Amino acid sequence: MKILFATMQxxxxxxxxxxxxxxxxxxxxxxDGYEVTVAGGxxxxxxxxxxxxxxxxxxxxxxxxxxxxxxxxxDWYVELLRKEKPDILHMxxxxxxxxxxxxxxxxxxxxxxxxxxxxxxxxxxxxxxxxNGSLCDGFTSESTCxxxxxKTHRNPTINLAAKTKIGAQFTAQIIKSKNIESDExxxxxxxxxxxxxxxxxxxxxxxxxxxxxxxLENYFNLKNCQYLPxxxxxxxxxxxxxxxxxxxxxxxxxxxxxxxxxxxxxxxxALKALDNERIQLIIAGKRxxxxxxxxxxxxxKKTTYLGEIKEEDTTPLMDKLDLIVLxxxxxxxQPQVLLEAxxxxxxxxxxxxxGCAELLDQSALFPMGSQKALSNLIKKITNNEIIIPKxxxxxxxxxxxxxxxxxxxxxxxxxxxxxxxxxxx
Numbered sequence: 001m002k003i004l005f006a007t008m009q010x011x012x013x014x015x016x017x018x019x020x021x022x023x024x025x026x027x028x029x030x031x032d033g034y035e036v037t038v039a040g041g042x043x044x045x046x047x048x049x050x051x052x053x054x055x056x057x058x059x060x061x062x063x064x065x066x067x068x069x070x071x072x073x074x075d076w077y078v079e080l081l082r083k084e085k086p087d088i089l090h091m092x093x094x095x096x097x098x099x100x101x102x103x104x105x106x107x108x109x110x111x112x113x114x115x116x117x118x119x120x121x122x123x124x125x126x127x128x129x130x131x132n133g134s135l136c137d138g139f140t141s142e143s144t145c146x147x148x149x150x151k152t153h154r155n156p157t158i159n160l161a162a163k164t165k166i167g168a169q170f171t172a173q174i175i176k177s178k179n180i181e182s183d184e185x186x187x188x189x190x191x192x193x194x195x196x197x198x199x200x201x202x203x204x205x206x207x208x209x210x211x212x213x214x215x216l217e218n219y220f221n222l223k224n225c226q227y228l229p230x231x232x233x234x235x236x237x238x239x240x241x242x243x244x245x246x247x248x249x250x251x252x253x254x255x256x257x258x259x260x261x262x263x264x265x266x267x268x269x270a271l272k273a274l275d276n277e278r279i280q281l282i283i284a285g286k287r288x289x290x291x292x293x294x295x296x297x298x299x300x301k302k303t304t305y306l307g308e309i310k311e312e313d314t315t316p317l318m319d320k321l322d323l324i325v326l327x328x329x330x331x332x333x334q335p336q337v338l339l340e341a342x343x344x345x346x347x348x349x350x351x352x353x354x355g356c357a358e359l360l361d362q363s364a365l366f367p368m369g370s371q372k373a374l375s376n377l378i379k380k381i382t383n384n385e386i387i388i389p390k391x392x393x394x395x396x397x398x399x400x401x402x403x404x405x406x407x408x409x410x411x412x413x414x415x416x417x418x419x420x421x422x423x424x425x
Contacts, residue, residue, distance in 0.1 A: 010040025071098020
């Protein structure tokens with residue numbers, strides 16, 4: 001049986017949670033005798049075309065910007081599917097590539113599943129946060145969401161101009177015009193209806209967090225959602241080879257993209273206010289917003305930045321940490337780093353956002369965005385006033401893959417497929 005994964009990006013140098021999810025599940029499927037290929041974008045223009053990455057064949061498909069709804073034409077995807085001849089399409093993240101591959105699969109009567117790895121389905125920004133910092137329920141209208149994007153834009157000029165009512169309308173139109181010119185966003189008018197149709201037709205919508213499941217079910221009125229967390233590769237469950245750096249030092253880790261919605265500034269401000277010479281901050285992740293990253297990497301004097309690191313290098317790094325902090329300012333869809341920390345038995349504290357709160361003890365949570373509360377919590381931990389329970393939430397990729405395989409087999413039975421068709425019309 002052949003499985004075709006579709007996702008926003010795949011290939012060398014793409015190493016975020018979504019790519020790890022596909023690699024981990026894909027490897028287990030291959031070991032179980034399945035044929036696996038990934039159709040993924042190359043939005044950063046790394047020059048990928050096709051190849052084999054981490055033992056998984058991949059083909060590069062066109063990208064149209066993070067907010068695109070449809071992506072390449074249905075006809076283009078029909079030709080791709082006829083060439084690949086998958087028995088099942090497994091959509092993982094439609095950012096940059098859109099959902100037309102789903103409608104092409106439906107035209108060819110190819111069944112499909114969807115794994116929801118972030119909140120792109122609900123929010124064009126995928127952060128589900130409003131300009132005032134409060135959480136959002138999901139896309140409402142093109143006008144409202146464009147104004148929200150303007151008010152939280154990475155460009156400080158656009159951000160400042162959008163603070164007035166007239167400015168927000170003007171900057172929203174600029175963003176819309178730019179997006180239309182570059183084919184990044186042309187179908188927002190019917191975004192909710194298009195995505196609801198794509199999701200409701202799936203055999204299953206696999207949600208990586210309970211929070212995501214509830215949000216999607218309520219927003220799209222879905223009946224086919226299932227909670228199934230991401231699985232980790234076997235290396236995460238191997239015996240520890242090292243311990244924390246030094247008994248005289250306390251190592252705090254931040255592992256993730258360096259962007260405002262990940263909340264690194266909350267952590268650096270908290271540590272600066274605490275001013276404890278024992279505490280060293282170790283950061284590993286992509287400098288997604290360079291100006292922001294430069295500022296935050298310099299804010300706390302005892303900071304070490306390791307850059308982006310590969311998954312195989314993350315395990316020994318975690319083993320040297322005394323604490324991992326997730327100061328996120330958006331809901332999070334069960335962050336990968338939390339699962340990995342659970343496997344390595346490293347204490348984790350996090351902002352009280354839904355995606356983290358569903359997995360951690362109450363004592364490990366602090367109010368979202370509160371530098372003071374985070375500072376006080378770290379102080380209590382370093383002074384041994386409280387002991388944070390280590391998360392016990394991790395599942396192996398093999399265990400998760402077995403459950404996904406059950407869904408594949410259910411599809412085959414439901415569609416009365418016994419073997420991969422040789423041709424499709």
